[in-house]
Amino acid sequence: MTTSNHPFAGRVLDSALDAIGNTPLIRMDRIAKAHNLQCNLYGKVEYFNAGGSIKDRAARCMLEAAEREGILTPGKSVLIECSAGNAGMALAMMGCLKGYRTVIVMPDHMSTDKDLILRALGAEVVRAPDPAPKIVARKLAETIPSAVMLDQFANPNNPLAHELTTAPEIIAAIESIIGSDRPTSGKVDVVCASGGSGGTLTGVARGLRKLHNPDVKVIGSDSMGSVLAQPDTLNDSNDPICLEGAGLKFVPENLDRSCVSKWIKVTDAEGFGATVQIHRLEGLLVGGSSGAIVAGVLKYLKSDEGWKEFGGVEGKNVVALLPDGIRNYLTQEWLLNSFSDAVDSPYANEIEHALKFAQGQGSRSVSPPIASLVTQDKNLTDPATVTVPV
Ligand SMILES: Cc1ncc(COP(=O)(O)O)c(C=O)c1O
Incomplete structure (x- = not known):
């Protein structure tokens, strides 16, 4: 093979x-x-x-440097970070693997999707409006026992990664x-x-x-x-x-x-x-x-x-x-809005026919309209014809 x-x-x-x-x-x-x-x-x-973004590199470099310096103790240290989400996910993923609890402070306008992913990784998520997240994270780092804030905004191991x-x-x-x-x-x-x-x-x-x-x-x-x-x-x-x-x-x-x-x-x-x-x-x-x-x-x-x-x-x-x-x-307005240029599918008749056929074969009824819309620009097969809004 x-x-x-x-x-x-x-x-x-x-x-x-x-x-x-x-x-x-x-x-x-x-x-x-x-x-x-x-x-x-x-x-x-x-x-x-692995964690879905470029921030995995920075988080790993910061975390491993802190481990080498004896700043972190697995099973005891709590990682606190102010993050737009990705650095938080990277730290939470590493926390799962290495035994650190994580508390991520995220500006409240960041996506719900990132919030959910953080929670899936076992992180506690604190939301606050800008410019509060940095202040909140610093305060938590002072008050939570065994807290460590690696601070992506100032830690030299971030650019070094x-x-x-x-x-x-x-x-x-x-x-x-x-x-x-x-x-x-x-x-x-x-x-x-x-x-x-x-x-x-x-x-x-x-x-x-x-x-x-x-x-x-x-x-x-x-x-x-x-x-x-x-x-x-x-x-x-x-x-x-x-x-x-x-x-x-x-x-x-x-x-x-x-x-x-x-x-x-x-x-x-x-x-x-x-x-x-x-x-x-x-x-x-x-x-x-x-x-x-x-x-x-x-x-x-x-x-x-x-x-x-x-x-x-x-x-x-x-x-x-x-x-x-x-x-x-996935739940952000800009992405959902991008589907608003949906047009009738050129295959609408065939799709409707296939759905009716399936129903006739005993399938439970399904509503066809969603399947008969396409969001693709019909000119996409020739990139030169696409109007790119830049
Ligand atoms: C989606 C996304 N793009 C770009 C960046 C910028 O990367 P950096 O923090 O290295 O400046 C970030 C950082 O959080 C991010 O989450």
Whole structure:
């Protein structure tokens, strides 16, 4: 029997911890084609991590460093963290495996889906409106016996996780296609991420620059309403941030903004629109911040500077970090709204006939209308005809 060369193929993993990292870098040719890009566009698809997001890497690195330093005692320590959800899930998953209770403080506008997943992992979930979650988490860390707050916003092991794992994985993947039949510059030319704790942007930028390409263009995608972008004049909206994980109302210690070559502001409509396009064109079930990141990098690649240097140049390699998956947002309005373009199915008659036929064969009656709607744009088979709202 033959096995694939997937890092997990033909191996037994000791626990879910071993299924963190080694995520795939996947070509997004259909999105690139829809935008007439000449460069290569790739997604680093992080929902393949065991806990479902890029935050598994940071949580593991922070937690294992604290264990080495003797700060944590299995069976006794209680992990407290302020999180948009993903870091909390990663810690709760590790808590299950290693014997730590977890209390996650999450802003109240974050999705119910994440709340439920946290509870499934045995975490206690505390919801509070911004900016209270950080204050609440700190207070709980002071008052709950044996509490430890790893603090993703300031812990240096968060960006280090990306410098030591995410960046080298991207480099290895891009170098592996040198000599293939697809044009390539041989290096990572552009990378794009969003800022939550700042770990991804800072760590990936450091890793790529130190190990691979000192001139890599690092694009920071930042939601309207967030204050991370520079210059500050870009942040002129006071709106709430709807895109979870793609911006903040404060600048965290772990975000080294000197790593970022250029910030691109992204509206909710652009971010969610691009998310839906990634689902429907690439079949990749990413979450909203992935769409914001892709929308941001597309805007850059289509700008005068971006087009001349990268977007319009064959072989340039552009990597978008895709932090999490659709699982975290299944009940969110933006996703449900994306089904509102449902049209009558071209197979409506056949579906109705098949359902009636099944009833005639003794099946209990089923209501056909839901089966006779499709949400797919009928032009999707030809990506070039798709209108991408970016
Ligand atoms: C969905 C999502 N996207 C992006 C990010 C940003 O990652 P980082 O915290 O490394 O800045 C986060 C962080 O929580 C997130 O949950």
